Amino acid sequence: MGKIDTNETPIHSATDLRSFAAKTAVTVLPGDGIGPEVVGAAMAVADAAGANIAWEIAEAGAQSFAKGITSGVPHATINSIAKTGIVLKGPLETPVGFGGKSANVTLRKLFETYGNIRPIAELPGIATPFAGRNIDFVVVRENMEDLYAGIEHMQTPGVAQSLKIITQKGCEKIARLAFELAKSQGRKTVHCATKANILKQTEGLLKRTFEAVAVDYPGITAKHMIVDNCAHQMVIAPEQFDVIVMTNMNGDILSDLAAGLVGGLGVAASANLGDKVAMFEAVHGSAPDIAGQGKANPTAMIQALVMMLRHIGKFDVAERVSAALKETLKIGTHLTPDLAKGVAATTAEFTQAVIAQLTATQRVWSGRAYAPVEMPKVARNPVTVTPATRQVIGVDVFVEAGDTAAQLGARMTAAGAETGFKLKMISNRGTQVFPAIGGEVDTVDHWRCRFITTSEVGGVSDRQIMALLACVSGTDRWMHVEKLQQFDGVDAFTKAQGESDNALPVTTTPLPCAA
């Protein structure tokens, strides 16, 4: 795996550190619904705090869709983001009837912002069952792969399949980012939460990559935890966590759970970090029902602003804004309707209260020393792992059939025997059903037939696989094929529940293939 050059200056803070007086260009997307109100509040606070930012206001979301821009993101916006590299983003709507593409996803994919960062920290004045326990951790979620690749194929009319795709490159990038984030915030522990006990190849790839990457960070404790236990521990003892890194789907669920511990999605902020672009936003949506009424709470957006200010190296301004926000929440006299116990303030009044706190005598809220996050340098070569030896030793053919395992087994045994394969087993929903291993398996019409070459030496050729498929086609409908590969002599596929370690004995008197 690639080493990180720790002397390299981080991309986004270099200019800023060299010339603090110069304005930093930031693309700002006011967004839809309450977006303009809360983004406007955050901009006002930033300006009042002396953040010295040159805002480039750009359009995305509902207005763009309405103009016929099917991605929801105009070229002018893309160009601005490509130039500034920093985005403060309001919530974007995906209107019904415009193809259903999300401008949020378009932006994430367009700029490969692979790291979703969700700080989870107690806020003063926001009552939760966990108040006073000093919850303060960060969820780092992979943002580009996993089930979110959205690759789905109905296998049969009643059996659906999604592909969970996890890559070494994706794991290395997100694992390194988690450690770099920990380093930049002086955090001492990084947990990696996976389902590697069940999904040894996909979830296991993150676990193994995490453990390999951890060696480069000797000052940080690296711990693995099973993801269901992690969800449990978040509720039982959330104080134990510092940074937690996860694959995309697990991170989706656990980051929303975590937000619930400290006041909910309404006050949560997130960053989406990539090599060239960093995007900061509130987790909440556009809340069209209260848009334009001065009822929106800009807390989440101001928290996103604080993350952004730290990312561009403006640590003092970030600290002052953060302290002013917390002080305002703690005093509690100018809260928006979602939080107010008595008379509610408007968005503008809350914002003015925060601005007033910027110059008030502040108590120190954070003892944490921040440094810029060094984005990991992982080579962009598509090939990240190169085995010394490799071969194909068989093939899994997925077949649709409405009869029994024994009947299908007889047909597939014949198809294999005719073409230089032995049928090792058939599984149904992951459990071996042929040869029968006993039990009450309630089968569906989607069968995985595992064929292993009968040749003692050398691998399986594509020609041999074609011959097998032709033979299978003679009696049955197939819809999905997976080669069974070995890399460096190790099986690159898992066994079915109940599948033996040894291949079946070769059938000595093959039945004729029906093809």
Add this chain to the structure above:
Amino acid sequence: MGKIDTNETPIHSATDLRSFAAKTAVTVLPGDGIGPEVVGAAMAVADAAGANIAWEIAEAGAQSFAKGITSGVPHATINSIAKTGIVLKGPLETPVGFGGKSANVTLRKLFETYGNIRPIAELPGIATPFAGRNIDFVVVRENMEDLYAGIEHMQTPGVAQSLKIITQKGCEKIARLAFELAKSQGRKTVHCATKANILKQTEGLLKRTFEAVAVDYPGITAKHMIVDNCAHQMVIAPEQFDVIVMTNMNGDILSDLAAGLVGGLGVAASANLGDKVAMFEAVHGSAPDIAGQGKANPTAMIQALVMMLRHIGKFDVAERVSAALKETLKIGTHLTPDLAKGVAATTAEFTQAVIAQLTATQRVWSGRAYAPVEMPKVARNPVTVTPATRQVIGVDVFVEAGDTAAQLGARMTAAGAETGFKLKMISNRGTQVFPAIGGEVDTVDHWRCRFITTSEVGGVSDRQIMALLACVSGTDRWMHVEKLQQFDGVDAFTKAQGESDNALPVTTTPLPCAA
């Protein structure tokens, strides 16, 4: 979908209701570690409460593995379970070095106990941040399919894949079970939590099936919720839930999260329900570090006993045991070390305290009227959906390549043109990269090439797919093929991020195929 015969007597309670005096046979697996202590405690409480059970003590787990039984479950045990249909089960260990197969999973698969039931209810005397909020719901988790089918194939040396398999039959069974469970406990609402917004075919299949099944239960409110929001809501407002049904992986995470709300996995019980067998157990493990020391807390096992007693129709006994357990926890003078604030009781002392409460004047703990769960009757035919029309319109070929999208695109365009296909697009980790749609996509060496037939009428033949694969093999290594099917004229596959609705124009001057 199959209708349920609501007049049919439930399988496990019939005998019991007709002849209350006759003993009910139950297979009991004392299990490993603290298993014999906590199972023994539950048996003692059942006997003292007059449950009138004929216990058939059977072996499974570590002892069985040590005797060379590779499944961890001896035939005598299987026979006992097949006969009684009811199991009270202690924790089973899967010792390292015996092939790594779990006796727990073996039992679940062997008897197709497809419904995992996890009651989540506040216990008196157990301090949690949510105490006093009357949390009382049940998580119903599908137990047979999803990513737990464990079908994994490394696609390239650096790219791993797991198949998420969701079936109409599996969804119908678990959705009906959730409604039946609600009915049997007088619960008014069933939530279905899915990720159907992203995984429209797999998670969407549970959502659609749930909505179809709900029509058969007009007295129960059916609500869908996105699963990440459900995790969030569990922490923010857990009181809103009554019954929640989920696919296997989501249910795994959210049921452990839910257990954390009411005291943790140490006091949680579960049932695994199938058509012929119902198995009741504590969620906790065998805790070998405290085994045999009288320190184990039998609360979870006694809760499992209560679930079992209700399942076999002994509602009065169940209620008395449940009330005695809660009274003992509330009084708090005889608690095991995990819960005791002062001097701790032993497992035996705690058990005796519960037994003493059986005959004490009890206050009413539960206002809930229980009835037997009617297990859904879903036909065992593997075929559950039969479209009127179907055809194959193309094929996704997954290719390993280390060069660029443009280079691979040129080769695959040629391969398709030669064989009656047009290359519609290539995606990498789910995002279209050929034809290029712009953006910063960091590619891996695993490319999905989507070929659509150029024929205006009729579908693709297997012979045509073979020709395409032969042509692809001439220049590139493929490892995975998916047919693109249409059922009743509807695409049975999803589009890539950025993929257009229309196929590419047919190439008029095909390049020669390299094969």
